[in-house]
Structure formats: structure tokens, C-alpha cells
Amino acid sequence: MTLRADHVAGAFFIGLGLLVIALSGDLPTGSLSMPGSGFLPKIVAVMAIFFGAVLVARAKESKAFAELTWSDAKHAALVVAITAAGIALFEPLGFLTTNVLLIFALLAIIERRQVLPATGYSVGVVVTTYVLFVYVLKTPLEPGPLGF
């Protein structure tokens, strides 16, 4: 049997439904006349399992899993990694430093741009955005260790 995209997607939703039911163990279901906090989550989880099973049952209409193209996966993984680093540094370093580093990293590492244009662009757009938000729109941005 060929593994199809909908086999994987359906299995994910079945697993998710089961996980929600397992995590809802300590939530009271209540009764029909007085539904508890676990009432609707369990109903929706059962629906997710049911629809997931239907998706698996009709999976032959979908693409083979092996046919899914992942040519953009490297780009996506790099963007996620750099953005995650940016988020982790956002509060300790503040808006200005973090975003200059973030944009520079995206341009230099992923887009292979030369250091000088990448530096100029990242400093230029981040400082412009900072001035626009802080002085024109009066919206404070996260300060860094030096107070800006």
C-alpha cells in the first residue's frame, strides 16, 4: 500500500484528538444540564478523530506522500532558526540590536548578499522603523540594555 499525504494528515488529527482526550482527564465533563469545562473539548476532540479517520479512509484520492515537494524546506528551516534566535534575543537585546542582527542574518546567510549592502539595508530599515514607531506613531518599542 502506498503511503498517501492524507494518511499522514488523518493520523495527525486522530493523534491530536486522542492527546486532547488524554489531557482532559482531570477536567469535569459535567452533565447535559450542567456542562463542565471538559464538555466541549472532548466533543471537539471526538469530532477531530472522526474526521481524521474519514480522511484516512479516503486517502487514496490524495497525492502519494513521497510526491510532496520539500524543495523549500531548507529555506524554511533556515528562516525558522534565524527567527527563533531573533525571538530569543528580543527581550535581552531590545528592538534595535535584535532586528539589525535578524535582518542581516537573513540577508547574509540565506540570501547570500554581500556584507556591506546587507549591513546598510538592515541598519537603515531598522532605524527608520524605530523612528517611525517611537517618534511619529508614539508606540514604544522594546528597549535594549542601553535604553534604546
Added chain:
Amino acid sequence: METTLHSLYLGFSVALQPANAWYAFLGCLVGTLVGVLPGIGPLAGISILLPVTFGLNATQAIIMLAGIYYGSQYGGSTTSILMRIPGEASSVMTCIDGYAMAKKGRAGAALCIAAIGSWIGGTFGVLVLTVVAPPLATIAIRFGPPEYTALLVLGLIFLAYMSSSSLIRTLLMACLGLLLGMIGIDNMTGHFRYSFNLAELGDGIGIVPVAVGLFGLGEILSTPSADAVKDIITPRLRDLLPTRKEWGEAAMPITRGTLLGFIIGIIPGSAHVISSFLSYALEKRVSKHPDQFGKGAVAGVAGPETANNAASTGAFVPLLALGIPTSPITAVLIGALMIHGVSVGPTLVNEHPDVFWGFVASMYVGNLMLLALNLPLVSVFVTVLRIPYAYLYPLIIMFCIIGVYEVNNSIVDVWIMLIMGILGYALRKFDFDPAPLVLGLVISPILEQSLRQSLIMSNGNYFIFFTRPISLSLMMISITLLALAAYAFVLKRTDWRTRLAKAEAGEAEK
């Protein structure tokens, strides 16, 4: 009627104040840019720019954000017609015939017809909103939990039925959204649900990080810069006017698109997207020359473009009259008003007439501004598309982070955005549309509360939804839609929705 005119006068006196008119203009301008730029739709655009409105008053905030919403519908047509790239989802159908017209040297005419149709659709929507919303708000005061439950269930089923992806996929996305919406403190019992001891999750998962992650970051992850298209047709200003024949061909599709779009708009769901698909199908069905569709049919541009703008305005009726977010975008708008201390619902028109009527009047002004902006300045907007994507997406990522962080000053929200971005990327791979997920998240708290209140009211009797006239009518419509969908599903019939999905997929592959 006299009261309405008087109120509208009040609205114009608010909307035409220089500061308010400036924010309407700014919203329209940014909205057009959001619509023009592929990879950043109106939902992500509004969410990202939400913090910018914190320094404004409620009227200015809603005027600017709504301007971004309907402005993006105008701007979305530009990339569809000139590049065959839908700037946002509701412009997908315009790609087919709009680009074909552009290839035949009629890009200017296509843009003009799209802009005029959008203006007519948008203005008609505002006219009906002016007349309908206040009396509807009076009726809405009689809405109880069963009516709200039935309306929200209808919204979900309608979205699933109308969706161009499969019914099961849409329902699965809605389930995922509903489950995400249940994270946090249960309002009725105070239980913590699925928050994993993270205090930040106590208030639940916000719409903004989910929307920006799925639609903003998710799109960027799926679009390597090498894939960005650079082939742009630039129309000359003198070519903008359509011929008399083209006007004649556009007249009836614009009329039909206006009515269809508005009706679809007031029903919960991703109205502006669905309305353009339905309008295209309708125009092809009624056309004397259906073979011309796909080869540059004027009706294929005029109908969908008019319908998506009429639907955008129609979506404000349930928002302003009932306080129900019928789409993720209107949910963010409700959030914006709540941040400014204005609660949206049937009482809005009486408690904040300056906000309500100022907003309505600003849409008349905004639609005129958009017409003035979009036609003469089309070549300027096209220039924006020449910015290399490699330089554009780092900027969008930065705005995604600022937009999400500034709403609650919470870094957890930004992490949620990143997770949602990865989820959005995976969903695209497996052909799932993320819009129902966001709608599920939006309506989840209201649906859960109204369902539980209804059951408590009826002492556990489910028939409460079938014993009250309004909820009975809404439930019957839901059941009919489900039966129709089940009929097509069981018999594996290829109905109009499947054909539209194929048309959309075919367009995406080109």
C-alpha cells in the same frame, strides 16, 4: 429614515475631521500596499499594524484598520491582473481572466473595471449597512444563547460547505481552531485548560499571533526568494479607460457581484474569498460565451472583484449589529475596539454613536479615496513589486515580530507566532486552508459559552435550538447545507465547489 440621515450627518462630521480623514487615507494606502504585496494578506497586515493604533482614539483606530481591510481588496487585484499572482486569497479568481486581458494589451481596462466594480460593490455595501445595521441591532438585543449558538454553528457549516477545499479538511481545520480557542481559563468554572503551567496561556491563545503566524510567516516559509516572479506588465495611464463594449460586458457582472457579495458577506465565514469564487462560477454559468472564461472575459474580472469588496463591507453588518466576528479579520477589528474600551454589539450604535457612524461614514470617504488612489497611481504601486523579495521578506518578519509582541508585550505570543508559522507551512504542504482554523479560534469562546448557557437554560434539552423561531431557522439552514454536502460527498459527485477548487489549483500551478 430621518434618524438614519441625521446619524449619518453626525458620522460625516466625524469622518471628515482632518485627523480622521488622514487615518482613513493612511489605512487605504497601507491596505492597497498590503493587497499588492504577495505574501502579506489583509489579516496579517491588520494584525501587524494593530499596535500602531494604540496611540489613536477608538474612532481613528477602527477607521484606519477598516481602511486596510477594504483597501487590500482593491490592491489585491493589481498583482492578479499584472503578474498573475493573487496579492491575497480573494483575488485568486481575478488572476485567470485579469491576466489574460493583460496579455491581450488590456491591462489598464482590467484594472479600471476592477477598481470601478470594487467601488460600486463597496459603496453599495456601506449604503445597506447604513440602513440595515441599526434596526438589526434592535432585533439582536432579543438574541439569546441558543440563537448565538445556532448562528455560529451555521457560520462554521457555511464556511465548510462553501470552501473550495474539501468539507472534511475544512471541518478538521475548524476543529483545530476550536481546540486552540479552548486553551486557558474556562470562563464559567475557572478551570485551567491545556495551559501547561504557563501563566501567559491563562488568557488563552490570541488571534493576532495565530493569524500572523499562519498567514504572514507561513507564507514566507513557503516562498523561497528564487521563486518570486519578476515579470510585470506595466499599463500606461492613457490605456486605463475600458472601451464601450467592455463597459457593456462589465455592467451586469458588477450588479450581480454587488448583490451576491453583500449577501455572502453578512453570513459568517471567509466571505470575501468565497464571494469571489461564487461570483466567478455564477458569471460563467450565466454567460452566453462561457468558452471565453480563462481567455480574458471581462465578466471574469468585474464579477469577482465587485463581489469581494461588497462582501468585505457586508461582513461589517454582523460585526456592528450583533457583535459577532464573522471572519478572522473582523475578529481582529473587534479586538482593536476592545483595546480602546469600546465593546462591539447591539449597544454600540447607542453607546458610541460617534464611533459607529464615524466608521460608517469613513467607508464612503475611504471608497472614494481608493478609487482616486488605485487608478492614477497604479504604476507607483507596481514599482513596489520591483523591490526584490529577498529584501522584502526580512522586513515582513520584523513587522510580524513587532506586531505580535506589541499587543500584549508578551514574548510567549511571539513564540506562538513562530509555531503557527511552521504549522502554516505544513498545512500548505498537505493542502489545508488555514482560514477555518482562525475562524474556529475566534468563535470558540463565544460558541462554548452560548452552548453551555443554552443547555443550562433548557436543563440539558438539545431541542431548545429547535423550539425558538430564530435558532430553528438557522439550524434548518445548517442541516440543509450539511445534507447537500453529504449528498455530494457520498455519491462522489463533482459539484461546482470541486470544479472551482480544480480551477484554483490549476491557476496556482501556472
